[in-house]
Amino acid sequence: MSAEIELKLLVNPAFAAFLSKEMASFKVLSHTQQVLGNCYYDTTDYFFSSQRMGLRVRTLNDQFILTLKTDGTTIGGLHMRPEYNCALDDASPRLNGLNQFADLQLSRPLEQLQQHLKPIFSTDFLRQAWEIELGNGANIEVALDQGEIEAQERFEPIYEAEFELKHGSLDDLLTFVESLSLSDGIRLGSVSKAKRGYRLAGIVPLQAFEWQHQWQQLLSDLSQAATASAALSRLFAYEQSLTEYYAELLTMPLSAAQLDSALQAFMTLYRYYAQHQSLLWQVYQQQVGQRLKVRLDQDSIEELIELNQRFLAKLTELSQLSGDENRTLRLHEFLHRGNGVKRQIYLIKLTLNG
Known part of the structure; x- marks a missing residue:
């Protein structure tokens, strides 16, 4: 299990283009560009979504990774949540690899969940990622995702900038984002791609807010x-x-x-x-x-x-x-x-x- 700590911005195409240029102002340790294909799964009675979890298989350069993100804490666009990753031989979502994580406690056996899995939606996007080193030695990964969510032949665009803390303190992460040239057309995003996908699929509808x-x-x-x-x-x-x-x-x-x-x-x-x-x-x-x-x-x-x-x-x-x-x-x-x-x-x- 690893703890993911990231700040997410929902952005427009203009800000996405500007952000990629602004990264040149920092000490860049690495810069990658990859196409990520993700298929999200749930049981027929939607166990994972009811537990505020997301289960996906990610395809990257002929490699397959199963990821289970469990419920965590969201403050504004700051996401802090546990995630469990294990390698797969192919794109089939085999859950037995999650048995290696002793701290993962689910209310149903993995074998039972495996029997009832079905694909729900997909997210496919181009990710540009920069690993930035700050002056105090802190490391932050800046990821720019551009693509779409597809659920039952319905589509929704993805334009997101994610800032993940790799090494350092939360203050380093927040101060870094605060220091960027934050133009209009953006906002903090507290809703994950998984939740957006469930909404697009009509499984988790937008709840009325009285x-x-x-x-x-x-x-x-x-x-x-x-x-x-x-x-x-x-x-x-x-x-x-x-x-x-x-x-x-x-x-x-x-x-x-x-x-x-x-x-x-x-x-x-x-x-x-x-x-x-x-x-x-x-x-x-x-x-x-x-x-x-x-x-x-x-x-x-x-x-x-x-x-x-x-x-x-x-x-x-x-x-x-x-x-x-x-x-x-x-x-x-x-x-x-x-x-x-x-x-x-x-x-x-x-x-x-x-």
Whole structure:
């Protein structure tokens, strides 16, 4: 078993082209380009998806690797999860190789799962990868994936940039991504390729997010939080869910009422941030004096507060526009802002220890 720690960005083709050029600014230990074919499997009753796992066979240069990714932790676009890999002789998903991992505990025997496996969807993409060495010796793999997901003759494009920590600290990883030229048209992605594939296949549909109910529950939770750090962690988790829901919903035709609801949801969130700046300072003060591997400095706190206020003003301006098509486009652009990624990295640094 290995622990995968990566930050994922969903990007557009323009940013993908720009990122490949920007890598020349760093010390590149290696640069590879490979076509990866992946077939994801599950049982007839969808055991793996119900356990928030992903089982795939990857084909690379006539080599075959079985990978099981188990449920982990996602904070914004930061993914931390265990994964189990074993080599295969061919593309058939034989699970017996997973027996070598004593720490892998499944609620069903591998032999039983093997009998009921079937292919669900595939992801095929070109991966460019750069291994970067930072000045302090930390190593980060930057992977740019461009391709598509296919499920039941339906297709969805893949444009993702993944930053995986190979050696060093989480702070090295987050600060590296934060330092990049983060143009608009990107956002942090907390949904894996596996989950996107399950959605495209209609197995894990997009769940309705009743934000008014969720918001009232959140306010109750915040009032009972033991520490400011715990409160901010809960608030940021709500923001992640809200953003992922509406980012996907905006790819569909929306009614005027749905657009009004989306704008109200985000304005309510950012108004709370603007009115509760003290919460951010309290978490900052909790971090001061502690020996934390990831922390935020005072200048970044001030920038975070300024970004919250700027985003609230932008939402207020957006809410006053006329025309549903125009509002849809502008809200989509709002959710894919480069400085929005930087803002969320600040929040990740504040909440990792909460």
